[in-house]
Amino acid sequence: MRYLITTLLVSIFFISCKEKTATSTQKISKKSSIQYATGFDIIIEGNQKKLIIKQPYQNAKQTFTYLLTNTTSIPKKTIKIPLENVVVTSTTHIAMLELLHLENLLVGFPKTRFISSVKTRKRIDDGFIAELGSAQEMNTEKLIELAPKLVIGFGLNGNNKVYNTASKNGILTVYNGDWLEETPLGRAEWIKFFGVLFGKEKEADSIFKSIETRYLKVKELAAQITNTPTVLSGNLFKDVWYMPAGESFIANYFKDANTDYLWNHTTGSGSMPLSIESVLDKAQDATYWIGCGLFENKKDMLKTNSYYKAFNAFKKSNIYTYATNKGETGGLVYFEKSPTRPDLVLKDIIKITQPQLLPDYQLTFFEKMQ
Template identity: 65%
Template sequence: MKKYLILLITLVFIFSCKDKSTTKTIKTPTTSNIKYATGFDIVTEGNVKKLVIKKPYKNAKKQFTYTLTNKTDFSKLQLKVPITNVVVTSTTHIPMLELIGAEKYISGFPQTKFISSKKTRNLVDNGTIVELGTEQQINTEKLLALSPELVIGFALNGNNKTYNTISKNNIPVLYNGDWLEETPLGRAEWIKFFGVLFGKEKQADSIFNVIEKNYNEVKKWALKAPKKPTIISGSLFKDVWYMPAGDSFIASYFKDANTHYLWQDSRGTGSLSLSIESVVDKGLKADYWIGCGLLETKKGVQEKFPNYVAFSAFKEDRVFTYAIRKGATGGLIYFEKSPTRPDLMLKDIIKITHPELLPNYELTFFDKLK
């Protein structure tokens, strides 16, 4: 009897092991079409689409995954799409919304004077887009009266009191971290973020594909240049020269334009804080100075920063500024549009440094300091 009992237990064990070993967990395939951006993702799991915000703000220790559905429940990270009433907070959002035809859904914006685009300025002027104060102190009463389905914000950290107040009133706040991207195409790819929110995903994908193709083609053109001119950038602010670091998206433009950026070997994705002496020591003989802060004229430079006249680029009229091209109310076109159109930005730099490669192209963002 004992033998039969042992045999029975053995058989049960064998078959239970067999069942466990042959049972397979079927995983739902996950797809994504994000190629360059590191701060967000759009994933599809079966019939479920999710928007993942990987870098909502600088040094964020957590990410947020929102299920895109037909009903908003932010406590469960569920978001209804498409959005038809939105408040956005950065001018960099405007060109992307315009490209997918979604600017008409903007109901409010802080500091509307900085909006340069004529199309969206018309919506401000006719009262469709309401002025909401400043980015630091958004008028929450006005905002709540608009009853937006979503507020798309940006922040330096996760302790924004204004956004917390908005969230407590059952209006979702979604962080947009496009400004944290370290490559030009990574920033531009955030158009897909807007595409999925406004039911314009295919359109956003198509637009980005064209921008990507244009950028890579122009990048190849730059390789035909016979030499690499030397470049400096940035300017003084309170006795500190802020120079784009070697891993920054600005440095990426200089590299892709086939130039020799004199600080290309420095580390960091933001700005370097340098003394005027160190910049003079390294960059005095640079061929070009591209991006000289908010300076507009040589006369203004001489009056405010007499040390600048010593640079070869200044003497030879090779200083280029983005501060001249403005919208009707003073907003800089460079800050608003260049993140969305890195292809045009790269063309500008190539036109400046290798003019023979683009003889018929006219600058979009820069002008020579006069």
């Protein structure tokens, strides 16, 4: 499911811990360390630390607040930190665990074949990470048997029977909405979510700061260019072209790379369903086509729709895909690691469109389509 959502450029929980209204008239100061992400917050309020999930899934109308504590005896509906083990449900979580050197605490994952990381794949092969089925229909018996301290969930809505069953058996789930962030740095900042849960806040802050610095530096480099190339993205799916909307994180990459993304001025943070005729009318002469779904080569593209050959970017082989960069069992490296390394994604786009700016850089996620 996560793969389909990402391909179409469109990736939680039902138990909430409501903040109690302060009965004291004395004002309690609040501190937050979150700068770019809009879907979560970490608040220090008085002597309490809280994790707030503000956007657990699409169109969520409620937030979830969790009290974090390191005490042995904890009230109900709190999270005891640091976590001793965990089950995660998206490959983006794998990359963040590894950046914090926490992969040894992962005990289960749905659809392990999608994991591309060599390090975590070895732990799967060695029997340390259980296969749990699919994210939306996990093997609850195995999950309950594992008894993880927490499930970090992913979902399209707040109605998940697996998480409900887990909750009844004392296993808490916290939704991670990193995939809903509209900016590249907003997605990367979710590493702080993992940092606070595992007692690695300083490490997470340091890692994010380093990524942010590199991202802003290369963005500044691209801003020097005055001749901005035109860019097209997306692809057809059942005769509908899904184009990244102008406020989406993909469009923000193109903007920060100082390109002329032809749908940059549209509204919306997801994808826009368009007809092939309207896309061809606007982007037939686009210089670059960056991101074309799961297509690995031009031949396969033409098998699905002959319209593709009408684009100049197709004719001149200026199409770049992330679908060829795979792990041992077919998991795509881009899906797993790009949210944690937006600086490298931005470098890729700049290398493609303005190669003279990064003469020694080699593409990380994308490859020129043959």
